[in-house]
Amino acid sequence: xLFNSHEFILAxxxxxLLAFFIVARASELAARVVLLGASFFxxxxxSVEYGLLIVATIVMNYGFGRALQHLASNRSQNARHLLIVAxxxxxxxxxxxxxxxxxxxxxxxxxxxxxxxAPLVLPLAISFHTFQQIAYLVDSxxxxxxxxxxxxxxxxxxxxxxxxxxxxxxHWQLLPQLHSRRMYRFDAESFAAGLTYFVLGLSKKVLLAxxxxxxxxxxxxxxxxxxxxxxxAATATLAYTFGxxxxxxxxxxxxxxxxxxxxxxxxxxxxxxxxxxxIIDFWRRWHMTLSHWLRDYLYIPxxxxxxxxxxxHVNLMITMLLGGLWHGAAWSFMLWGALHGAFLIVNHAWNGxxxxxxxxxxxxxxxxxxxxxxxxxxxxxxxxxxxxxxLEHALAMLNGLVGSNGLHSERLASAIGAGKGITLALAAGxxxxxxxxxxxxxxxxxxxxxxxLRWSPGRVWSTxxxxxxxxxxxxxxxxxxxxxxxx
Amino acid sequence: xxxxxxxxxxxxxxxxxAARFNMTFAATLVALTAGFALMLACLERLDxxxxxxxxxxxxxxxxxxxxxxxxxxxxxxxxxGSSVTWRNLDMAAFKEAGLADRPLNAAPCxxxxxxxxxxxxxxxxxxxxxxxxxxxxxxxDFEECSGPSDEFVSRRLADAYVFxxxxxxxxxxxxxxxxxxxxxxxxxxxxxxxxxxxxxxxMDEFGSGPLHRRSGWLPPPALERACFPALTALEATVKRHxxxxxxxxxxxxxxxxxxxxxxxxxxxxxxxxxRRALVRPETIFVSGDHPDFRALTHADAxxxxxxSARSYSHSLAERLTHSRETATSPAAERR
Numbered sequence: 053x054l055f056n057s058h059e060f061i062l063a064x065x066x067x068x069l070l071a072f073f074i075v076a077r078a079s080e081l082a083a084r085v086v087l088l089g090a091s092f093f094x095x096x097x098x099s100v101e102y103g104l105l106i107v108a109t110i111v112m113n114y115g116f117g118r119a120l121q122h123l124a125s126n127r128s129q130n131a132r133h134l135l136i137v138a139x140x141x142x143x144x145x146x147x148x149x150x151x152x153x154x155x156x157x158x159x160x161x162x163x164x165x166x167x168x169x170a171p172l173v174l175p176l177a178i179s180f181h182t183f184q185q186i187a188y189l190v191d192s193x194x195x196x197x198x199x200x201x202x203x204x205x206x207x208x209x210x211x212x213x214x215x216x217x218x219x220x221x222x223h224w225q226l227l228p229q230l231h232s233r234r235m236y237r238f239d240a241e242s243f244a245a246g247l248t249y250f251v252l253g254l255s256k257k258v259l260l261a262x263x264x265x266x267x268x269x270x271x272x273x274x275x276x277x278x279x280x281x282x283x284x285a286a287t288a289t290l291a292y293t294f295g296x297x298x299x300x301x302x303x304x305x306x307x308x309x310x311x312x313x314x315x316x317x318x319x320x321x322x323x324x325x326x327x328x329x330x331i332i333d334f335w336r337r338w339h340m341t342l343s344h345w346l347r348d349y350l351y352i353p354x355x356x357x358x359x360x361x362x363x364x365h366v367n368l369m370i371t372m373l374l375g376g377l378w379h380g381a382a383w384s385f386m387l388w389g390a391l392h393g394a395f396l397i398v399n400h401a402w403n404g405x406x407x408x409x410x411x412x413x414x415x416x417x418x419x420x421x422x423x424x425x426x427x428x429x430x431x432x433x434x435x436x437x438x439x440x441x442x443l444e445h446a447l448a449m450l451n452g453l454v455g456s457n458g459l460h461s462e463r464l465a466s467a468i469g470a471g472k473g474i475t476l477a478l479a480a481g482x483x484x485x486x487x488x489x490x491x492x493x494x495x496x497x498x499x500x501x502x503x504x505l506r507w508s509p510g511r512v513w514s515t516x517x518x519x520x521x522x523x524x525x526x527x528x529x530x531x532x533x534x535x536x537x538x539x
Numbered sequence: 540x541x542x543x544x545x546x547x548x549x550x551x552x553x554x555x556x557a558a559r560f561n562m563t564f565a566a567t568l569v570a571l572t573a574g575f576a577l578m579l580a581c582l583e584r585l586d587x588x589x590x591x592x593x594x595x596x597x598x599x600x601x602x603x604x605x606x607x608x609x610x611x612x613x614x615x616x617x618x619x620g621s622s623v624t625w626r627n628l629d630m631a632a633f634k635e636a637g638l639a640d641r642p643l644n645a646a647p648c649x650x651x652x653x654x655x656x657x658x659x660x661x662x663x664x665x666x667x668x669x670x671x672x673x674x675x676x677x678x679x680d681f682e683e684c685s686g687p688s689d690e691f692v693s694r695r696l697a698d699a700y701v702f703x704x705x706x707x708x709x710x711x712x713x714x715x716x717x718x719x720x721x722x723x724x725x726x727x728x729x730x731x732x733x734x735x736x737x738x739x740x741x742m743d744e745f746g747s748g749p750l751h752r753r754s755g756w757l758p759p760p761a762l763e764r765a766c767f768p769a770l771t772a773l774e775a776t777v778k779r780h781x782x783x784x785x786x787x788x789x790x791x792x793x794x795x796x797x798x799x800x801x802x803x804x805x806x807x808x809x810x811x812x813x814r815r816a817l818v819r820p821e822t823i824f825v826s827g828d829h830p831d832f833r834a835l836t837h838a839d840a841x842x843x844x845x846x847s848a849r850s851y852s853h854s855l856a857e858r859l860t861h862s863r864e865t866a867t868s869p870a871a872e873r874r
Contacts, residue, residue: 058713241557247564509553509560518567526715
């Protein structure tokens with residue numbers, strides 16, 4: 053079930069909220085059962101078979117977690133062995149569904165065989181809940197987990213607002229809230245903020261991301277058959293760059309909003325990433341929960357920056373390559389990860405150089421607009437590899453971008469029209485100039501621009517949001533899956 | 540206690556403001572919905588209400604509206620396809636020939652063969668009395684497809700509206716496209732009433748859309764080989780519902796033929812592909828290349844003027860009546 057579907061908005065969400073808060077008046081445990089049942093229904097709506105698979109992983113990982121904690125608390129050597137087994141099983145499952153065909157087909161190609169396999173249907177959200185559960189296992193081994201019951205653990209993994217595409221939530225963020233009494237009393241303030249997050253997220257998705265996707269998709273998909281001109285390639289790249297941001301950050305806002313309706317606070321996932329003036333800063337703002345996960349459970353265990361600059365650069369590249377591969381089993385994702393790895397290495401090298409100059413009393417720094425331009429340009433360039441169906445398509449887009457197929461064609465204007473051109477400009481303006489959702493609603497990291505633009509639970513905001521909701525609701529008919537669902 | 544990081548007014552005041560916020564939000568939604576319904580009612584009174592927007596394509600949506608007003612359970616013969624079927628078949632001819640008691644032209648416009656397959660499946664599963672399905676096809680029907688059956692409309696929503704009397708308000712609410720709606724509201728009355736309107740939506744009692752004016756539209760052919768399996772899928776769909784399929788190749792427009800098919804090779808190849816796609820012995824195929832069809836007057840490349848459409852339909856009905864002698868079953872022919 054998609055958050056931006058009629059069945060979710062008109063049936064599932066109101067029914068679940070109503071049932072949860074009515075039952076919670078009588079019993080918190082029963083309310084938790086309602087929420088767990090609804091969350092399972094939400095997932096199994098897509099596939100009962102894979103619904104059972106996720107339940108199996110929950111039971112298995114809960115068992116692993118308990119055993120790990122027991123062994124680790126007894127300082128048993130077996131704890132480390134068991135952790136390796138548990139991680140191997142989880143990564144093996146992810147690998148089987150997500151990477152099996154990619155690996156076998158590429159191995160076959162390298163050996164000169166055609167080992168094409170029938171495509172496997174990827175269990176929805178497997179990349180997200182596998183990372184979530186791996187973090188739980190590692191923390192169990194590190195004895196950082198207050199052991200939950202199986203029931204609580206299942207709710208932690210299945211809690212529907214964060215289940216499908218994050219934010220990637222840790223046990224220490226969610227489990228205490230699931231047991232807090234506050235969650236089981238309807239809180240009008242929390243609900244109002246949640247509603248606002250949800251409406252803004254839905255609007256980002258339906259009113260900005262989907263139209264931008266319809267600009268970018270035809271040009272990217274036809275890049276080989278109909279090589280784009282420079283303006284077509286640039287427009288498609290910008291449309292995809294902003295469209296992806298509004299798609300995924302819109303989804304994350306909806307997730308945060310839905311959780312808030314139940315009185316649960318999820319971590320923010322985006323913080324105006326396209327305003328970053330360095331790649332390091334970009335990764336502190338883009339898909340923040342994944343960045344934190346990669347840092348805490350991959351980069352730092354690899355050694356992080358503790359063994360000198362060369363090891364740090366190697367660790368950065370490994371982290372970004374695997375981060376790229378996490379997004380999908382394709383060389384284009386690996387290349388996207390490699391590009392960001394290279395950008396980060398250059399960024400760290402530049403910072404080192406700047407520190408040396410500063411120590412010598414001759415500080416150097418790029419002017420802010422140049423730093424921003426380089427960062428945005430690098431990120432947008434990398435998205436070409438991320439979006440292109442194949443490397444051939446990506447190269448065709450790059451060729452188009454440098455003007456190999458001419459600067460401009462009339463096709464562009466007729467394809468996008470004035471309406472979508474305005475949408476692109478509006479999207480760029482919102483992403484680059486406006487306060488982001490958490491700045492607007494929670495006042496977190498107050499924006500320097502428009503500091504007085506701040507949500508409050510008043511009638512003006514309420515009426516405007518209801519109108520925005522109606523507008524978004526009426527535009528949902530061409531329900532499009534969120535881009536991040538495929539990961 | 541608030542779970543928010545900022546705190547200023549007292550907790551009780553904030554909670555009460557939030558409660559008012561939630562109530563205002565709900566009340567505004569109700570008011571906006573009521574206002575929207577009122578606007579639709581006013582437009583309906585003015586005969587200017589566009590059809591419920593299933594596809595944002597007026598002539599398709601108008602056909603869904605028409606279908607929702609018909610006793611579909613009673614229909615025993617349907618025509619399906621693109622406007623090649625919608626505008627070129629006079630269903631009265633089939634009734635007069637005794638081929639059906641309640642024929643219906645269910646074809647809208649613009650559909651490719653794969654979309655026709657979907658529409659046919661959608662209709663037949665709730666129309667148990669249909670024994671014959673007729674489609675008239677032109678090369679344009681086979682120019683684009685993403686599979687043998689392409690779902691071009693939400694099946695669930697259309698099913699509830701066409702067969703189960705779902706009110707149109709939810710369709711307007713969920714599929715509302717403001718620009719198209721305004722454009723259609725301004726012109727729909729003329730489109731429905733004026734047979735000379737360039738985008739005329741006038742329909743006879745059977746759902747056919749007569750054309751009374753010519754246009755110079757002569758698009759070049761661009762066949763997509765991968766779309767012909769849609770016809771095989773259509774045949775299987777019709778068979779699955781216990782009906783027989785009649786496929787008629789549209790008689791090419793003379794000017795179009797002179798320009799794009801002077802030696803007739805294209806038509807031969809097109810009809811050969813159609814015949815190969817039809818595999819069931821009970822299917823009837825009617826070639827478009829027949830002396831009887833040479834006197835027809837075309838409105839454009841794929842449509843006949845209504846008088847010719849009537850004559851063409853009578854000719855088809857006659858052939859079906861004597862199908863054993865005059866029409867061809869491609870599969871039987873191959874045997």
